[in-house]
Amino acid sequence: MSISTKPASGFRDFLPNEMRQRQHVFHIIREVYKAHGFEELDTPCFERLDTLLGKYGDEGDQLMFKVLQRGRKLEKALNLDEPKDTDLADMGLRYDLTVPLARIYAQYKNELPRYFKRYQISPVWRADRPQKGRYREFYQCDVDIVGSSSMTCEAEVTSALAMVLKKLDFSGATIQVNHRMLLRAFIEAADIDVSLETDTLVAIDKLDKIGIDGVTKELLERGITQESIDKLLPMLDITVDVDDQGMPDNLAALNALGEKIGHLESGQQALKDLGELFTLGQHTAAATMLRLDPYLARGLSYYTGPIFEIRSSDFSGSLGGGGRYDGLIGMFGKESVPACGFSLGIERILVLLEERQQLQQVKPPVDVLITLWSQEALPTCLKLAQKLREDGLKVDLYPDLDKYKKQFKYADERDIPFVILLGKDEIAQDLIGIKNLKTGEQETVAYDKVVEIIKCKDK
RNA sequence: GUGGGUGUAGCUCAGUUGGUUAGAGCGCCGGUUUGUGGUACCGGAGGUCGCGGGUUCAAGACCCGUCAUCCACCCCA
Numbered sequence: 001m002s003i004s005t006k007p008a009s010g011f012r013d014f015l016p017n018e019m020r021q022r023q024h025v026f027h028i029i030r031e032v033y034k035a036h037g038f039e040e041l042d043t044p045c046f047e048r049l050d051t052l053l054g055k056y057g058d059e060g061d062q063l064m065f066k067v068l069q070r071g072r073k074l075e076k077a078l079n080l081d082e083p084k085d086t087d088l089a090d091m092g093l094r095y096d097l098t099v100p101l102a103r104i105y106a107q108y109k110n111e112l113p114r115y116f117k118r119y120q121i122s123p124v125w126r127a128d129r130p131q132k133g134r135y136r137e138f139y140q141c142d143v144d145i146v147g148s149s150s151m152t153c154e155a156e157v158t159s160a161l162a163m164v165l166k167k168l169d170f171s172g173a174t175i176q177v178n179h180r181m182l183l184r185a186f187i188e189a190a191d192i193d194v195s196l197e198t199d200t201l202v203a204i205d206k207l208d209k210i211g212i213d214g215v216t217k218e219l220l221e222r223g224i225t226q227e228s229i230d231k232l233l234p235m236l237d238i239t240v241d242v243d244d245q246g247m248p249d250n251l252a253a254l255n256a257l258g259e260k261i262g263h264l265e266s267g268q269q270a271l272k273d274l275g276e277l278f279t280l281g282q283h284t285a286a287a288t289m290l291r292l293d294p295y296l297a298r299g300l301s302y303y304t305g306p307i308f309e310i311r312s313s314d315f316s317g318s319l320g321g322g323g324r325y326d327g328l329i330g331m332f333g334k335e336s337v338p339a340c341g342f343s344l345g346i347e348r349i350l351v352l353l354e355e356r357q358q359l360q361q362v363k364p365p366v367d368v369l370i371t372l373w374s375q376e377a378l379p380t381c382l383k384l385a386q387k388l389r390e391d392g393l394k395v396d397l398y399p400d401l402d403k404y405k406k407q408f409k410y411a412d413e414r415d416i417p418f419v420i421l422l423g424k425d426e427i428a429q430d431l432i433g434i435k436n437l438k439t440g441e442q443e444t445v446a447y448d449k450v451v452e453i454i455k456c457k458d459k
Numbered sequence: 460g461u462g463g464g465u466g467u468a469g470c471u472c473a474g475u476u477g478g479u480u481a482g483a484g485c486g487c488c489g490g491u492u493u494g495u496g497g498u499a500c501c502g503g504a505g506g507u508c509g510c511g512g513g514u515u516c517a518a519g520a521c522c523c524g525u526c527a528u529c530c531a532c533c534c535c536a
Binding site: 004006009057059060062063096124126128129130131132133134135138139140202298310317318319320321343344345346347348349371373403404405406407408409410411412413419421423424425433435437438440442 | 460494497527528529534536
């Protein structure tokens with residue numbers, strides 16, 4: 001019986017070609033985050049189960065990969081009458097990067113700066129069923145600012161995000177914006193019971209997918225009365241005008257909303273926050289991308305203030321999401337600390353870049369291949385390789401005395417632009433043969449010239 | 460968790476209403492006189508048709524089960 005060599009379902013292997021492309025994209029993201037003053041953090045892939053549970057709603061708890069107890073403790077748990085997940089498992093794989101951040105902050109608060117601006121690019125795990133752009137292990141690229149309630153944080157985070165999107169050729173993407181308290185106000189104004197809040201939000205969030213009739217139907221199915229629906233839906237029906245320069249008039253849309261729910265206390269805070277955010281946002285990279293979207297709701301239960309989601313016309317789901325979560329850090333037992341952040345759905349962005357074939361132009365992995373023409377030339381080849389490497393070049397050395405055909409073909413396969421030839425003639429003259437595989441040009445030159453040729457091509 | 464599609468060579472797939480030794484393209488390996496690759500020509504290797512059972516004189520084709528995979532829903536990045 002042979003063992004399957006495929007990775008486990010929903011998991012992927014990244015071969016060097018793919019790694020090059022992924023690293024290229026990660027690099028762009030890192031540079032933008034760093035430019036905004038964020039520093040990198042890493043946390044363990046395992047967290048204690050009680051750190052994770054209860055932060056993402058019931059669905060989240062279901063989709064969490066849990067780690068089985070080991071040894072005695074496992075035996076003991078198995079002997080229980082009806083062992084539960086929490087008896088059998090004591091740890092879980094992290095489900096996102098925000099909860100670990102909250103834990104870190106609660107733990108190290110006194111050692112961290114007054115405002116903790118961190119980014120993290122790491123895998124997370126969800127026991128979901130795989131689909132297009134959905135995996136069980138996937139990378140998230142998070143930026144968060146902990147320690148301030150100012151809407152400047154929202155403005156900074158969305159600015160960083162907008163800059164990444166532009167650099168990755170997603171200029172057409174939008175950052176949809178809503179506010180948790182605004183949603184709460186809608187629910188109140190429509191006389192919907194608070195217990196049905198989540199059901200209501202899940203239904204209205206689907207507007208762009210199933211349309212107004214679909215939403216109505218789903219709201220009814222979820223137990224919302226027709227009377228409430230008739231109050232609710234007209235309130236949400238707000239469009240954001242965009243001018244010739246692509247600048248959206250979010251403030252006008254916000255004012256229109258204010259007329260409808262401005263009298264409610266819950267709505268007032270939301271209106272104030274969003275008013276500030278949209279005003280500040282006009283001066284950042286996100287100016288053209290921000291869009292007020294009263295229908296936007298986000299599943300993760302820890303959000304308390306503004307919420308965001310990236311939409312792009314060529315993908316039906318979201319390319320990332322975030323928001324303010326002022327209550328999460330307080331859940332770790334100490335004082336409550338305001339925070340806001342964003343998670344970029346890098347896997348989906350990569351899927352789209354791949355579809356658009358925008359991932360081809362990544363630089364070759366190696367600058368030059370030194371071919372091997374005779375056993376006697378080997379010491380000279382090794383010496384040359386060493387020298388070139390010290391001069392900052394990426395150099396590969398062909399290890400076997402194969403036919404030239406094979407050696408050239410190998411260079412071709414790896415997209416190596418130059419090969420060096422050290423045959424009898426070259427060694428006798430103390431010169432180096434260098435061939436450009438794209439143009440077919442070949443020269444026999446001195447060492448310095450070789451470096452010059454390769455570095456020149458590099459540009 | 461729910462529903463649907465697909466499993467034939469390394470990859471993408473063809474394979475007529477069941478009927479002899481299962482095909483193509485690409486890729487791979489070798490060769491076209493041993494100091495030159497990506498083009499061309501010639502040759503070659505490679506498949507218990509996902510797995511198990513059933514129907515039949517006969518199954519890659521039909522039926523049942525199972526596994527894998529993809530897509531959609533749920534939910535989400």
